[in-house]
Amino acid sequence: MTTSREKLLALMDAALKAADPGVQIPLNMPSPPKGKTIVIGAGKASANMARAFEQAWKGDLEGLVVTRYGHAVPCEKIEIVEASHPVPDAAGEEAAKRILEIVKSAGPDDLVVCMISGGGSALLALPGPGLTLDDKQSINKALLRSGATISEMNCVRKHLSAIKGGRLAKVAAPARMVTYLVSDVPGDDPAIIASGPTVADPTTGQDALDIIRHYQIDIPEAAEALLRSAADETVKPDDRCFDGHETIMLSRPQDSLEAAASVARDMGLNPVILGDAIEGESREVAIMHAGIAHQVSNHGQPAAKPCVLLSGGETTVTVRSKGGRGGRNSEFLLSLLIQLRDQPGFSAIAIDTDGIDGSEDNAGAIMDGTSWKKAQELGIDLREYLANNDAYSAFARIDDLIITGPTLTNVNDFRAILIE
Numbered sequence: 001m002t003t004s005r006e007k008l009l010a011l012m013d014a015a016l017k018a019a020d021p022g023v024q025i026p027l028n029m030p031s032p033p034k035g036k037t038i039v040i041g042a043g044k045a046s047a048n049m050a051r052a053f054e055q056a057w058k059g060d061l062e063g064l065v066v067t068r069y070g071h072a073v074p075c076e077k078i079e080i081v082e083a084s085h086p087v088p089d090a091a092g093e094e095a096a097k098r099i100l101e102i103v104k105s106a107g108p109d110d111l112v113v114c115m116i117s118g119g120g121s122a123l124l125a126l127p128g129p130g131l132t133l134d135d136k137q138s139i140n141k142a143l144l145r146s147g148a149t150i151s152e153m154n155c156v157r158k159h160l161s162a163i164k165g166g167r168l169a170k171v172a173a174p175a176r177m178v179t180y181l182v183s184d185v186p187g188d189d190p191a192i193i194a195s196g197p198t199v200a201d202p203t204t205g206q207d208a209l210d211i212i213r214h215y216q217i218d219i220p221e222a223a224e225a226l227l228r229s230a231a232d233e234t235v236k237p238d239d240r241c242f243d244g245h246e247t248i249m250l251s252r253p254q255d256s257l258e259a260a261a262s263v264a265r266d267m268g269l270n271p272v273i274l275g276d277a278i279e280g281e282s283r284e285v286a287i288m289h290a291g292i293a294h295q296v297s298n299h300g301q302p303a304a305k306p307c308v309l310l311s312g313g314e315t316t317v318t319v320r321s322k323g324g325r326g327g328r329n330s331e332f333l334l335s336l337l338i339q340l341r342d343q344p345g346f347s348a349i350a351i352d353t354d355g356i357d358g359s360e361d362n363a364g365a366i367m368d369g370t371s372w373k374k375a376q377e378l379g380i381d382l383r384e385y386l387a388n389n390d391a392y393s394a395f396a397r398i399d400d401l402i403i404t405g406p407t408l409t410n411v412n413d414f415r416a417i418l419i420e
Helices: 004-017 021-027 048-055 090-104 133-146 150-159 166-173 205-214 221-228 255-266 282-299 328-340 369-377 382-387 390-397
Strands: 037-042 062-068 079-084 112-118 176-182 245-250 271-279 307-313 348-350 364-367 411-418
Touching: 004 255, 004 307, 004 348, 004 364, 004 411, 021 048, 021 176, 021 245, 021 328, 037 048, 037 090, 037 221, 048 062, 048 079, 048 112, 048 176, 048 221, 062 090, 079 090, 090 166, 133 221, 133 364, 150 205, 205 221, 255 307, 271 282, 282 307, 282 328, 282 411, 328 348, 328 364, 328 369, 328 382, 328 390, 328 411
Parallel strands: 037 062, 037 112, 062 079, 112 176, 176 245, 271 307
Antiparallel strands: 307 411, 348 364, 348 411
């Protein structure tokens, strides 16, 4: 008999397989140019994307792609470099400088192919005029602790950058450009994914300032001056540099949820997709999910059990304790475990589809009816771990971490709650 954990892991595997951009790239190849082909990119999936493109491309090519440490894959003609995520480092800054120089050489007969996926904001780190890498790092750290949504964080990031917010496309013009995208943002907006280095940006510096003020983040005077400067605005939709620019969405959170739902049906489960763009505090989102799970169990709504609730998006964690370890998916699942405790018939999994939840080595965690009992037997106060943002340590102690290693894709959170 298949256990609840085995079912949840099978759903996770289906979600990850559907998110692999290497499957879609050979099906969406551009026409060859008269001139040269340049491949650039940034993100946790970008090296995987570059390899798939290189293997499918019939002609010569060159280029440079930056990915997170540990996420590189070998390419023959495209250089792959690694840099830091989620806080940028000097390697990411150097990669951004080199990518700008590479695309400056492109002419009207050339093709620039850009591989963009989640994580690109930190990996493609080129501070705007008057700013230093230290400035970018401190602001980025504050944003990560603030509880800001990914769209809010990337609004600020692109306005403090010399390469994001369409600026990379501006430099590449008049070359023809094709951007491949793997979405890690709610709503799949290309302008938000990796802060949109090759797509138009409708937001303004004032929008970024409003976000900074809302979350009470201290920024250097040079950063505030840059956000107020009309001359340093991001590139807007009416700019001619986007003429003929093609964007191709390879993988979306919804694709992974639908793949998991299909596998669930094959298992005899009733799948319910709650949403692919769920945001909010991880622990609060878990309380909402627990309420729906109880409704299924007690009343057969919105579906009869056996049922699996599926959801994606990107929740956030407002850091309350400096000593805690864990990411948003582990925190979600710890809060869910506290809500469901040892009630029979409930099990769940929550992971970041890139394989790294926050800054730890786990993708997320898994729980079933034994998890609460193990914690009680060990004398673990799970509420205290949640209060300290220490979900990683809690699940490590009860041996419920999910460790996949880098998956070479990134379509954000994947959550599945099984009710039997």
